[in-house]
Structures are given as C-alpha cells and as structure tokens.
Amino acid sequence: MEQKLFEEKYGVERLNTHCTKWDGLKEKFGEDGLISMWVADMDFKAPEQVIEALQKRIEHGVFGYSLISNSYYDSFINWEEKRHGYKVKKEWIRYTPGVVSGIYWIVNIFTKPGDAILVSMPVYYPFHNSVKENGRKLVHSNLINNNGRYEFDYEDFENKIVENDVKIYILCSPHNPVGRVWKEEELDKIMEICQKHNVLVISDEIHHDLILEGKHIPTAIVNNGKYAKNIITLTAPSKTFNLAGCKNSFVIIENEDILKKFDTYANTVARVSNGNLFGYVAAEAAYTYGEEWLSGAIATIKGNYDYMVKELAEKLPQVKVTPLEGTYLSWLDFNTCLKDEELEEIIQNKCKIAVDYGRWFGEAGKGFIRINLATPRKYVEEAVKNLIDVLNK
Template sequence: MVNFDKETNRVHTNAIKWDNRKEVFGKEDVLPLWVADMDFETPKEVIEAMQKRIQHGIFGYTDIPDKLYDAVIDWNWKRHEWKIEKANIVFNNNVLSSINALLRILSKEGDGILMLTPVYFPFFNIVNMLKRVPIYSEMKVVDDRYAIDFDDLEKQIIEQKPKVLLFCNPHNPGGRVWNQEELKKVIELCERYHIEIISDDIHKDIVFPYITYTPMINMTTTYKEHIFTITAPTKIFNIAGIKAAYTIFYNDNMKKRFTLETKKMNYSSLNILAIEATLAAYTKCAYWVDELCDYLQEGYQIIRDGLKNTKFHCLESEGTFLVWIDYRKFNLSSDEMEKRLINAGLGIQMGKQFGEAGTPFFRLNIGTQHDNLHKAVKLLKEVDRAVTK
C-alpha cells in the first residue's frame, strides 16, 4: 500500500504552490490548495529510474527509444482501450506548447476558437496571444454537475463560425469525465460544421472508481483525422516539473506540419529524465495510479461531506484532483470571497480566472494529504460562520 498520508515538506524547494504564497496571497500563513500539482511523492520506481540514469554521469543529446513508444501504446490500450500505433505519436515537453503549435497550424489571426466555459484559464492566454478570437459556450449545472449546453454550442458555431474547438477531457475545473454520448454529440457537431478539435486530456488517468475515461477518438470512424489529442504522464505521476507530453495524430499530413511547426519554434522533445520517468511510470506504476485514484476519491468525499451544512457547495466530480466549489448562496463578490478565504488561511484559485461563467465558484486542489483537506474544511466552516452569523 502506498502511504499517501505521508507529508513531505515542499517549502524552500522552489515549489510554486508553496514558496509563492506571500507573492500570490499576501502572506505565508496560508494552506495552499491552488496550483494543480500534488503533494505526494512520485512513485519510487520513477525516482529510482531517474537516479539510475543520473548515476551514469553523462547527459548528452538523446533519442527517444522504441520501448518508450511501446510503453505509451501498452498503457493507453490497457487503461483506456485506446488503440495507438507508433506512427500516431509525437512526443513534446508540455501540453500548452503543443496546443499553441496546433492552433498556429489549424487557424490564422482573427479566426474563432471555441471553448466550453468555465475552463482551464491558460486556454484564454494562448488564444489571445495568437490573436485568435475566443468564442465561449457556457456550460450548465444540471443534477449537481456540469453539462454541455448543446443548443448554445450549436448556436455559437452557427453565428461565430469557429475554426477550432479547444476541448478538455476530463474537464478542468469542473471535474467531469465526459461520457460516450456527450463525446459523440460534440464530434457530430464539429463534423457537421467542419470544426477541428484539439482535446487536452492531461487528466485522463485521474478518474474516480467506477468512472470510465473515453478517448474522443474512440467515438468516431469518420472524423479521426480532425481530432488531435494531447496528454501526458505529468499530472497522474506528479512529475510536472520534468516536462513530458505527447500528441496523438491520425492524420499524417497534420503530423508532418506539427513537427515542422515545433521545429520553427525550437520546441524540444523529451529530455533524458523525462524519458526515464515516463518509461518507468507507464511500465511499473499502474498499482500506484489505482491506489491514488481511490485516495483522491476519499479526499473528494471529505470536502463534499464536510461542507454539507454550510453555504458552500462542492459540485459532483468524476475525476481530476481539482474540485469546484459554489459560493453563490453567500451573495459575495469574487474579490470579497477571496479576501475572506485568504484571511482565514486558505489559498485557492477563484473561479473568475476560468471565465465569466466561473465567477461564483472557486477551485480547490485535493491532491494533498487528507489531514490538509480536514484543515481546509475547518477553515471553510470558519468563513461560513463569519459570514452567516
């Protein structure tokens, strides 16, 4: 059994989550549950693989070995029944740079990029920096979880004529793991109106028990060449600082154009340690992922159950280590709620960063020890009492 309750001091390790508290929240005395990395040690097999490589002592230019392709193929087939071949894979060093390169290829300045909001805020940054036009379709909260408003989605497509849909599966920050029916509907709309799809699936391995992640590509036989999925081992194995990702193509021409575009950007592939870490993770650490997902689901229940008798409400989640909390019952502005949370000693990310649709919510990271989540519940209850007394 993995001891996820073990605490490791991350202070003074240049960890953004812990060492930037004064800069972000104005004080050090804050429990940081904001940045989307976890407070768990990386699997020992991954650490040992990197240590072994470091002991070699030479770190020159390195090719990606065939066995890494095999590991990616095997992992995704066994975990998700996703059929990938070596020719489909292009390794990258992070998801966002890959999105950037794909948008450069699939669109031009002034073109519309469609997003389902609230959504991971760096999407907005990339679209704006590339001088594309952001187009938003707001999701609805139905039965205590996010649902795609397909009527509005089609309305935005017809009226705004986007070139690309920038999708997120599982969804950040909403915690939805889109089901097969939803994915089929999205594909059908995009195929009907000739919209390319970029799907950020970095959280795909972090799903709660009895929930199934479905690769969008598995839901079509006619539109595969227009779906580009980017994913990574970095979230699930807590190795974001090592930089590793890969993009899956079922379109040879687009794969060639992507490779050329990344060369223009001097955008590198995997470094030596990323190769070793990914290989060890995908070949030796399935047990770790299973135990982690159980632990995260328990952590989610700590937050959800702990807030039941407060004005805070934790939306239903199916995956990721991020939960989405509704504070509309307080009738407070985003700035006022953020101030109260910080004063109580809790550092989170306010929903307004994820688009206007996210304003009455905030995102809380449960990828930490359960003791910290119990502390978070206590702090949130203090805020609730202070406002409602």
C-alpha cells in the same frame, strides 16, 4: 493502497524546494503561510520506480544528446490501450514540453490571427490565453450547470460555431474545473457538430487517468473512431504521476496532413522535436510500473473528497460541492452565501487558503472556487474547518 498508507509512503514536505504551489504563494497571493490548494500538482512523491530509474540514469553520469527509446513509446502505447482502450500507433506520437505548449503550437499552425476558436466555459484559463495571446478571437459556449452537474449546451455550441466561423474547438476531457468525465454520447454529439462544420478539435486529456467515477473515453475512439482524423489528442504523465516539472507531453495525430503540418512547425518555428532526457526516463518508468501508485493516489483524492463532502453537507450546507468524476480539482459553489467579490476576503484573508478563483475560468465561474485535493488529509481538514468556522460566524 489506502489513503493512510499512501500518505505515509509518499507524503513529503515541499516548502523550500522552489515549488510553485508552496514557495510561489507570496508571488501569486501576496503572502506566505496559506494552506496551498491552488496550482494542479500533488504533494506526493512520484512512484519509487520513477525515482529509481532517474537515480540509475544519474549514476551513469553522462547527460549528452540522447535518442528516444522504443521502450518509452511502448510504455505509453501499452498504458493507453490497457487503461483506455485506445490503440495508439507509434507513428502518430509527437512530443511537446507541455500540454499547454501543444495547444499554443496548434493554434498557431491551424489558424490565422482573427480566426475564431471555441471553448466550453468555465474552463482551464490557459485555453483562453492560448487564443487571446495569439491574436485569435475567443468564442465561448457556457456549459449548463444542471443542479451542480455540468452538461454541454449543444444548440448554443453549434450556433456559436456557425455565427463565428469557428476553426478550432478546445475540449477538456475530463473537464477542469467542473470535474466531469464526459460520456461517450456527449462526446459523440460534440464531435459530430465539429465535424459537420469543419472544426478541428484539440482534445486535452491530461487528466484522463484521474477518474473517480465513470470511465474516460478518449475522444479519438468515440463512435468507433469516427472522428479520429479530425482530432489532435494531447496528454501527459504529468498530472497522473506528478511529473509536471519533467516537461514531457504527448501529442497524438492520426491524420497524415495534420501530422505533416505539425512536424513542419515543430521542426522549424518551434525547433523542438524531442525533450529532456529525464522526462523520457520518468515517463517510461511511470507508465510501466506506476499502476499501484496511481490507485493509491486516486484512493487518497477520493478519501479527501468524500471527507470534504460529508463535512460540508453537515456543517456548511450552503456551499455546494460539484460532483467530482475526474481530476483532483474540486469545484465549490458559494453563490448562495457569498458575492463573488467577497471571495478573496473570506477564502484568503479569513480562511487562509490559497485557491484558484472561479472567475479565472471565465464569467461562468463567478462565485466558485477550485481547490486541489491531491494533498495530505491534514490540509483538507484544516481548510474545511476554517471554511466552516469562518462562514458560520
């Protein structure tokens, strides 16, 4: 489905629906009325089959204790195999309300206060928080920015593990905010290092269906599954189908010992072993019927991205757009024209755009902003126009 049609069918006004992205502007940025391009959800309705499935469930009128249906598991298992070539077994699947909650649980289960946890910066800031807020030691290895294309620094990565006796590495694949879809050989090298030093890997693959270029390789199937027993995969339908409010995420654990420890924690400390009835209904319908919708969503994101790249290259070439291979979050480099501390004044006060500032993702993000392109073209056009007008003055 092309962008115009997708927008006509699924575009919707979100203001005054208690949505974080638009109704939360004042709280987050101190003012309303900005072009909202920050938090990572979409300004589009979910697939119609999701809405219909929820309506059907609502019409029944009883919302009591519920079992998890086999068809729910099947929909996810089929999706993972068909789309990503990962044959997930039902017994490996667990629930968490969100991917971030999953990270927090795993940090608590598999490390103790003071233990070191590694991340590749710049990276999604709740990764940092999951470490710091649990009293663990945050260790980072910066990605290398090779002319806008980010790569792992393998030597530094291994040194950081050894020097700090790292216990867990939190991988972001695809990587928010730099938009990389990691290649199998890159993941292979990183996993090899983690395995060699007994570092447990959390593989956050929440963006794995949002691929614009390249192919997503689930970390658990890298090198024919060589590292699968050392990996906990986290994913969800929330980014893919815009269902974050449904609070339904997947944990995949192939290693029985790790699974047992996870279950003990989930059933005792967290006391959460299953989720909200509507989350299950929405996820199942999305994975079963959402393919066409998703292709429209990806075409829309790509259309916005291509438009922005072209406009900026012609009219504001000093702002560098990082190639977007995956996610709908574009990473813009202002380092050649602005100081990091000038960004808010220009981006928010002058251009009237609400964004995630690069420094939130770590020192390595200074001078960058992250903008959300899962929005109707009109907002991208307005934001790009404002950037061009203000920065060219």
